[in-house]
Amino acid sequence: MLILVTGAAGMLGSALIPAFVRAGHQVVATDIDLRDAHPWGAFGPALGHLDVRDRAEVAAAFQTVDPDLVLHLAAETSLEVCDADPDHGYLTNTIGTKYVALAARAHGCPMTYISTAGVFDGTKTGAYTEFDRPNPLNVYGDSKHEGEILVERLVPQHYVIRAGWMVGGGAKKDHKFVSRIVDQIRGGATQVFAVTDKLGTPTYAPDFSRCLLGLIGSGMTGLYHMACGGEGSRYDVAAEILRILGRHDIELVPVTSEHFADEFPSVRPPSEIMRNMVLDLQGMNTMRPWRQALAEYLHTEFADLVRVSAVA
Numbered sequence: 597m598l599i600l601v602t603g604a605a606g607m608l609g610s611a612l613i614p615a616f617v618r619a620g621h622q623v624v625a626t627d628i629d630l631r632d633a634h635p636w637g638a639f640g641p642a643l644g645h646l647d648v649r650d651r652a653e654v655a656a657a658f659q660t661v662d663p664d665l666v667l668h669l670a671a672e673t674s675l676e677v678c679d680a681d682p683d684h685g686y687l688t689n690t691i692g693t694k695y696v697a698l699a700a701r702a703h704g705c706p707m708t709y710i711s712t713a714g715v716f717d718g719t720k721t722g723a724y725t726e727f728d729r730p731n732p733l734n735v736y737g738d739s740k741h742e743g744e745i746l747v748e749r750l751v752p753q754h755y756v757i758r759a760g761w762m763v764g765g766g767a768k769k770d771h772k773f774v775s776r777i778v779d780q781i782r783g784g785a786t787q788v789f790a791v792t793d794k795l796g797t798p799t800y801a802p803d804f805s806r807c808l809l810g811l812i813g814s815g816m817t818g819l820y821h822m823a824c825g826g827e828g829s830r831y832d833v834a835a836e837i838l839r840i841l842g843r844h845d846i847e848l849v850p851v852t853s854e855h856f857a858d859e860f861p862s863v864r865p866p867s868e869i870m871r872n873m874v875l876d877l878q879g880m881n882t883m884r885p886w887r888q889a890l891a892e893y894l895h896t897e898f899a900d901l902v903r904v905s906a907v908a
């Protein structure tokens with residue numbers, strides 16, 4: 597297939613582009629961030645410019661590429677930025693998605709939209725499934741949920757895929773939780789603080805890419821959860837990082853979200869735990885347990901930090 601990808605230079609794109617190229621697809625990768633024109637090294641396409649907030653640019657990209665599928669990854673993923681500037685959040689995540697969806701519809705092109713566990717309010721006991729009702733708590737969650745609704749309404753052949761806490765991107769692209777912990781370790785921290793009151797499901801970008809390839813290959817369109825197996829708090833993830841790296845000398849301090857209230861003022865759902873129920877029911881859930889995926893990530897991308905004494 598000829599595939600147009602938006603937001604390709606981010607954490608997910610860094611795994612997804614090589615996976616789709618390796619699978620034999622022709623990929624046109626775009627982003628607003630062109631600082632690194634070859635984020636995948638020699639392997640994969642050069643990055644082209646596409647700002648999804650620009651309706652004319654989106655339409656022109658579809659006209660030029662005439663894709664068989666669009667993978668829409670572009671988003672403003674910072675909750676704090678979205679809450680501080682809702683116009684920017686909704687313009688990027690909702691209106692930008694509308695432009696891509698309208699262009700996809702005009703070209704009879706199937707569309708894949710990546711959404712988030714952050715569409716839920718986090719009050720449920722147990723894992724969220726595709727049959728639970730979204731109730732976002734912040735601008736990011738709401739703008740992504742509105743994007744879901746538009747894609748479902750506008751594009752007949754759609755895959756709306758909710759990911760959990762993204763794990764991926766390596767030293768260059770990772771700007772989420774794992775890199776925050778890794779950066780502190782690299783900086784010589786003797787203490788690391790992590791919250792026990794936020795639960796979720798890490799989602800390893802290479803596993804996500806592999807599972808998505810299988811799903812798209814099947815043609816089974818619809819709404820899906822696609823997170824790694826299991827669940828945990830941010831504290832659990834940090835503890836696992838330290839264990840995998842063999843850093844038993846670093847003290848992990850359990851705190852509540854109050855501790856980070858100044859740095860991360862946005863309201864976050866207490867639980868973003870997801871189960872891939874529809875993939876399970878369709879026999880298509882290839883996502884591994886998160887601890888296994890996290891070990892692979894750290895050993896692959898941060899091998900220099902793994903102590904020889906660490907247990908694999």
Ligand SMILES: NC(=O)c1ccc[n+]([C@@H]2O[C@H](COP(=O)([O-])OP(=O)(O)OC[C@H]3O[C@@H](n4cnc5c(N)ncnc54)[C@H](OP(=O)(O)O)[C@@H]3O)[C@@H](O)[C@H]2O)c1
Nearest residue numbers: 603605606607608628629647648669670671710712759762
């Ligand atoms: N990260 C997570 O934990 C997470 C969890 C669940 C779902 N998701 C979803 O997964 C998708 C991929 O996210 P990711 O984790 O790869 O995040 P990411 O690393 O922030 O990547 C998003 C990419 O989109 C780009 N972008 C932002 N505004 C754009 C615009 N107007 N036009 C074109 N590109 C634009 C970003 O560029 P800049 O860096 O320059 O802004 C970035 O390169 C997103 O739809 C996100 O909502 C992410």
